[in-house]
Amino acid sequence: MSEASEVVFIEGGRVIDPASGLDAARTVVLRGGRVAEVAERVERPRDARAIDARGRWVTPGFIDAHVHLREPGQEYKETVETGARAAVAGGFTSVLAMPNTVPPNDSVAVTQLVLDRAARAGLARVYPVGCISKGQKGEELAEMGELFQAGCVAFSDDGKPVSSSGLMRRALEYARTFGAPLAVHEEDLQLVGKGVMNEGPAATRLGLKGNPAQAEEVMVSRDVALAELTGGRLHVCHLSTAGAVRAVRDAKARGLRVTAEVAPHHLALTDDDVARSGYDTDFKMAPPLRSEADRAAVQAALADGTIDCIATDHAPHTAVEKALEFDQALNGIIGLETAFPVCLALVRAGKLTERRLIEALTAAPARIFGLPGGTLAAGAPADVAILDPGAEWRCDPERLHSKSRNTPWKGTSMIGRCTHALVGGNLVYELARGER
Amino acid sequence: MIGTHRHLTGLEELSREEILQVLDLATSMKEVLSRPLKKVPSLRGKLVVNLFFEASTRTRSSFEIASKVLSADAVNWTASSSSVTKGETLVDTARNLEAMRPDVLVIRHPCGGAPRLVADHVGCAVVSAGDGAHEHPSQGLLDCFTLREKLGTLEGKTIAVVGDISHSRVARSDLHSMPKLGAKMRLCGPPTMMPIGIERIGGCTVHHDLREAVEGADAVVMLRIQHERIGDPLIPGTREYSRLWGLNARKAAEWLKPECVILHPGPINRGVELSPEVADGPRSLILDQVQNGVAVRMAILYLLAGGSPEVHPAGGARS
Ligand SMILES: [Zn+2]
Ligand SMILES: [Zn+2]
Secondary structure: OOOOOOEEEEEEEEEEEHHHOEEEEEEEEEEOOEEEEEEOOOOOOOOOEEEEOOOOEEEEOEEEEEEOOOOOOOOOOOOHHHHHHHHHHOOEEEEEEOOOOOOOOOOHHHHHHHHHHHHHHOOOEEEEEEOOEHHHOOOOEOOHHHHHHHOOOEEOOOOOOOOOHHHHHHHHHHHOOOOOOEEEOOOOHHHHOOOOEEOOHHHHHHOOOEEOOHHHHHHHHHHHHHHHHHOOOEEEOOOOOHHHHHHHHHHHHOOOOEEEEEOHHHHHOOHHHHHHHOOOHHHOOOOOOOOHHHHHHHHHHHHHOOOOEEOOOEOOOOHHHHOOOOOOOOOOEOOOOOHHHHHHHHHHOOOOOHHHHHHHHOHHHHHHHOOOOOOOOOOOEOOEEEEEEEEEEEOOHHHOOOOOOOOOOOOOEEEEEEEEEEEOOEEEEEOOHHHO | OEOOEOOEOOOOOOOHHHHHHHHHHHHHHHHHHOOOOOOOOOOOOOEEEEEEOOOOHHHHHHHHHHHHHOOOEEEEEEOOOOOOOOOOOHHHHHHHHHOOOOOEEEEEEOOOOHHHHHHOOOOOEEEEEEEOOOEOHHHHHHHHHHHHHHHOOOOOOEEEEEOOOOOOHHHHHHHHHHHHHOOEEEEEOOHHHOOOOHHHHOOEEEEOOHHHHHOOOOEEEEOOOOHHHEOOOOEOOHHHHHHHHOEOHHHHHHHOOOOOEEEOOOOOOEOOOEOHHHHOOOOEOHHHHHHHHHHHHHHHHHHHOOOOHHHOHHHOOOO
């Protein structure tokens, strides 16, 4: 990524940088692609570029630890470029690209392709995630060493749980060589069965097969035990249940190297919303929307740090793949451009502090995956999000930047929006004036 | 229209009054069926398309006869539920059929919610003839009709539904209608066949012991046990099932009130959920259900296809 030599002054905003403990009106100065200083009063040279951030928040660029960019192989759903464009429009200046592409990212060639496409797009920073197993088949270990050296920052068979306990054990052990976490999609497929939504009263009412919350808890508990056995680093993807929260809380209390993420939809929606939507397949994803008690548990766990970070699990699918029977529609929803307002609603509801929200979107994922950024400390990459926490807008899927439109928030009004995103000091996104 | 509804995709969304609207009209329709010449011109020129993604001779024939008695044209369209693999989605199929300008599309589908998906994409009225484990509204209505006919009313009556509740759209439609007419429901079956939170729909209690469920009941609805559930594994086998949850002459004599009636949506697994003596015995309303099914479906089609009032069968239609 080309680093800007231009000097940028972001003036008048409320700077929230949990990593450096800062929450105050400040001017952020970017120079040479890095944060030069964050100060109360700085003289702006004539040739410097100024961005007026009055009335807005200035935060480190968000980092999304869980995004499906679909390239290579499914460019009809999304490409690295369109996904990165959606990312910066949502305030995300870095994303981790999940490896379940076609072919999956179990080779240096695919890793390199993703990195090349990202560099060409010049938008968000894209960090590839490599496969845990060759072809995500759950049989043999992928060549993690080569993938790591080529630029993968974590390993995952996301989309598919690692069913074999034996393979999971060896993967956790082997990945210790690189200190990289295994980002795991936790569902016991035997318990999931043919379930297409959370097992509970809503599924019963809709006559849809249920996927019990314990399908997640069983796997998280297994992998916590394996993390203890191996000393490996476990990162639980899109944690959705109260039981899994208990397992992670317990693991952390015992000092195990376990971290977790939660998706905005699991924080905001429940299985009752599936019922209310009338079988709308934009409410179908894996793991599914859970019960009210589960939602309350993941909200509390995010607030108290048991869940470390927010990750969108942005999963683009075309209308053709969604306009189907609920049983047959593909799992997943897009999330990059709605994450901030959806999570900001939790702050307004008193479930989360502003500081913790921003930390979960910035410093926490940077720490887990060892990424530069996630802070506005002097010397950090000049990756910045400017957010209008009061901006009201209507989510019109046609106007989103993702190639796909599968969002449960279509047509709803949202509060909070990214107005600018800078990556390496370059202004890569600016909300059109007419939309502000 | 049934009340305010253009489609009939479930009984959950129908009010007591809307249910009674169908049942009352079905009473007039049943009168038509008793005439020597079973035909009224109420839906002349209307087209009913039966789109079935699951084999069901019984329900399809019932809708077909109902259409013909009302002088509507009926077309049967049998499709594969694995339509996606042959490249045509359910919405594609529905749109293709819509091009034939039907007035009512009757759809049976193995996936819950499929009729609703179709209703969102076509202009004509959509009637669910059963979708997955969701609802089977015409069956629920004919069960209500049959019970009202035999018991006089459902008000204050106790009705037991026994069998695989988790996979049963009939149980759900009964549960969404009978309590609205004043009945108390008891659901019974092995815990593996009892879906979580079914009691939250309301109006019912959950039982695992057959005797507890049927003693003192005014009616018992026995559900069909599907052979594919064995080894699913919801039950160890049909022999044990029939011993614990099946109804035979001895249990019926010892546990049921003398006036208690028995319903079954059919087709029966003789010797599994019902022994032949009970299925064919004096308590059984199974054949009444079949006949009433036509009358209820006539009422549904009439209301949704916009039958002309001057040829309303109760209004002295010329036959
Ligand atoms: Zn996943
Ligand atoms: Zn994912």
